[in-house]
Amino acid sequence: xxxxxxxxxxxxxxxxxxxxxxxxxxxxxxxxxxxxxxxxxxxxxxxxxxxxxxxxxxxxxxxxxxxxxxxxxxxxxxxxxxxxxxxxxxxxxxxxxxxxxxxxxxxxxxxxxxxxxxxxxxxxxxxxxxxxxxxxxxxxxxxxxxxxxxxxxxxxxxxxxxxxxxxxxxxxxxxxxxxxxxxxxxxxxxxxxxxxxxxxxxxxxxxxxxx
Numbered sequence: 001x002x003x004x005x006x007x008x009x010x011x012x013x014x015x016x017x018x019x020x021x022x023x024x025x026x027x028x029x030x031x032x033x034x035x036x037x038x039x040x041x042x043x044x045x046x047x048x049x050x051x052x053x054x055x056x057x058x059x060x061x062x063x064x065x066x067x068x069x070x071x072x073x074x075x076x077x078x079x080x081x082x083x084x085x086x087x088x089x090x091x092x093x094x095x096x097x098x099x100x101x102x103x104x105x106x107x108x109x110x111x112x113x114x115x116x117x118x119x120x121x122x123x124x125x126x127x128x129x130x131x132x133x134x135x136x137x138x139x140x141x142x143x144x145x146x147x148x149x150x151x152x153x154x155x156x157x158x159x160x161x162x163x164x165x166x167x168x169x170x171x172x173x174x175x176x177x178x179x180x181x182x183x184x185x186x187x188x189x190x191x192x193x194x195x196x197x198x199x200x201x202x203x204x205x206x207x208x209x210x211x
């Protein structure tokens with residue numbers, strides 16, 4: 001059984017729903033992104049240019065602190081860890097949101113921190129398709145997400161594609177979940193679990209999951 005799994009994907013992909021269920025199903029420790037604690041997030045959506053660097057730096061620091069804490073506190077009863085993000089998420093979103101000069105500085109800080117963190121054994125990137133993604137954003141009702149800039153979800157998706165195209169070390173799974181609706185139909189969750197946990201060699205894999 002794999003010891004560490006990161007469930008990734010764009011905004012509204014179902015990461016937290018699946019991660020929460022998966023951790024409970026596996027008896028694993030659950031680590032959820034603490035986005036509500038970022039004091040710049042709503043300001044960023046109101047004025048991206050003014051607050052992009054602040055929001056990304058805040059996320060970077062908190063994710064690093066959270067992951068370091070999880071590593072240090074791993075106990076004998078819960079050796080497995082499931083997270084609803086990977087540390088690389090900081091770099092991907094920063095590249096989308098920051099101008100080149102600020103991204104260069106951000107990348108320097110990111111690389112220093114990333115060198116001190118282990119990579120997840122599995123990184124599963126959920127892709128429900130743009131229409132499902134947008135519907136789930138509306139359904140969960142976070143005010144600041146309801147007016148995303150035109151093309152923003154596509155830019156984030158391209159960021160993931162670029163970063164993980166030739167990734168090494170982990171088992172990177174591009175998971176087409178467009179045929180599932182596990183948020184509305186929880187009985188589909190085990191199907192997704194089994195597809196992700198199927199033994200594979202390290203590298204990049206593309207899979208489609210159907211109920």
